[in-house]
Amino acid sequence: MIHFNCTQCGESYNVNDNMAGRTAPCQQCGQIIAVPLSGTFADPVPAPITPAPQYQQSFPQQTVVNVHQAAPQHHQSQALPALVSFFLPGVGQLIQGRVIAWLMWTGLWIIACISCFVLVGFILAPIVAILCVVETATWYPGKKSTLTYILIGIAGFIALIALVAFLSFVAIVEIPDVTTPFLSDKNQLAKTELVKIGSLLDQYKSIMGNFPSTEEGLNALCECPPSVDPTDWVKVANWNTPPLDPWGNNYNYRCPGEDGNIVNVGSNGPDGDPGTADDIWFSM
Numbered sequence: 001m002i003h004f005n006c007t008q009c010g011e012s013y014n015v016n017d018n019m020a021g022r023t024a025p026c027q028q029c030g031q032i033i034a035v036p037l038s039g040t041f042a043d044p045v046p047a048p049i050t051p052a053p054q055y056q057q058s059f060p061q062q063t064v065v066n067v068h069q070a071a072p073q074h075h076q077s078q079a080l081p082a083l084v085s086f087f088l089p090g091v092g093q094l095i096q097g098r099v100i101a102w103l104m105w106t107g108l109w110i111i112a113c114i115s116c117f118v119l120v121g122f123i124l125a126p127i128v129a130i131l132c133v134v135e136t137a138t139w140y141p142g143k144k145s146t147l148t149y150i151l152i153g154i155a156g157f158i159a160l161i162a163l164v165a166f167l168s169f170v171a172i173v174e175i176p177d178v179t180t181p182f183l184s185d186k187n188q189l190a191k192t193e194l195v196k197i198g199s200l201l202d203q204y205k206s207i208m209g210n211f212p213s214t215e216e217g218l219n220a221l222c223e224c225p226p227s228v229d230p231t232d233w234v235k236v237a238n239w240n241t242p243p244l245d246p247w248g249n250n251y252n253y254r255c256p257g258e259d260g261n262i263v264n265v266g267s268n269g270p271d272g273d274p275g276t277a278d279d280i281w282f283s284m
Contacts, residue, residue, distance in 0.1 A: 004036050082137035089132035096139065104152055105132050108159045115162030117169060124162040131155045186246035187280060190267045193243065194282035197251065197265050201284065203236045211263050211284075217253045218242035218265075247272060257283055 003014050008031035015035055023034045078096070085092030090106035109132070112125040135151040200221055205211050207228055212220035219242060224233035245251055245267040252274070257264035261283040269278030 002035060002037075004033075006031060006033050008033070078137050078139060082133050085133045085136040086129065089129045092132070092136040096136070098139075101135075101152075105135075105155070108132075108152075108155045111159040112162050115159075115166045117166055124158050127158055128155045131158075186270070187278075189246045190269075190280050191282070193245065194251070194265050194267070194280065197243075198263075198282055198284055200237050201263060201265070207232055207236065211255045212253070214254050214256075218251060259283070 001014055002017060002020060003012070005012050006026040006028065008026060009029040011026055011028040013035075019035045020037045021035060023032055025031065026033055081092030081095045083092075084095060085105075089109040090102050090104075093101040093105055108128055109125075112128045116122055116125060131151045131154060197218070201211055204221055208225070212218070221237040222239045222241060224230050224236075242251065247267075247270055249268055249272050252264070252266045252268065254264040256262060263284040264281055265284075266279060266281035268274050269276065269280055271278055
């Protein structure tokens with residue numbers, strides 16, 4: 001019986017004498033070993049220490065280098081979007097490819113601008129713009145959106161304050177009626193209405209043969225007399241009640257009129273008092 005050890009890993013073997021001089025792979029490490037001659041023994045060889053693969057040493061170093069090189073690129077790439085957001089809040093987010101953020105910031109900026117109709121808007125609008133610039137400059141691909149949500153939440157709260165201030169302003173301040181043809185000159189509107197009434201009085205006279213009396217007044221144009229064809233009366237007026245002047249007062253009617261006129265139709269003007277300098281008259 002021959003006793004020997006693997007020269008590579010030190011594994012111990014016992015073989016018959018007739019195997020002396022033959023070679024075979026080690027069952028432990030695969031090293032090709034030769035069986036020593038009968039009566040000889042091979043000293044066990046300690047297993048060598050295998051060095052770690054080279055890539056395990058270089059991989060962490062390479063990763064650190066890439067991170068430090070990539071980080072400045074994120075900050076540099078956001079300079080243009082941040083600059084654009086300073087002048088047009090929300091557009092910087094669109095340049096970055098963030099459509100939802102663009103819609104949110106644009107909506108907040110519009111609300112803030114609307115609030116400029118009241119003084120608070122001139123304070124809140126710049127704050128929203130600054131928050132938008134900060135959010136744009138600090139964002140980079142792959143970054144978590146915690147700061148984004150915080151800034152949008154603050155801007156949304158500010159925009160809500162601005163909207164409430166604007167709506168309060170609208171509720172308190174009287175807005176002129178946009179359907180009125182002459183917003184700043186009710187006198188001109190009254191003159192236009194008086195000319196229309198004069199035209200209707202002409203139609204009345206062509207059907208009835210005379211103008212309404214002072215006692216009948218403009219109410220005579222509201223009801224079709226039994227002796228008149230309703231299809232002809234449509235040309236006169238479709239009033240249920242006589243119209244009011246731009247200040248909410250009844251128009252005056254006189255027949256016969258003063259100063260030799262047949263008919264006088266007029267308004268008491270802004271003060272609503274008859275016989276004052278602001279009265280408006282139309283004569284026929």
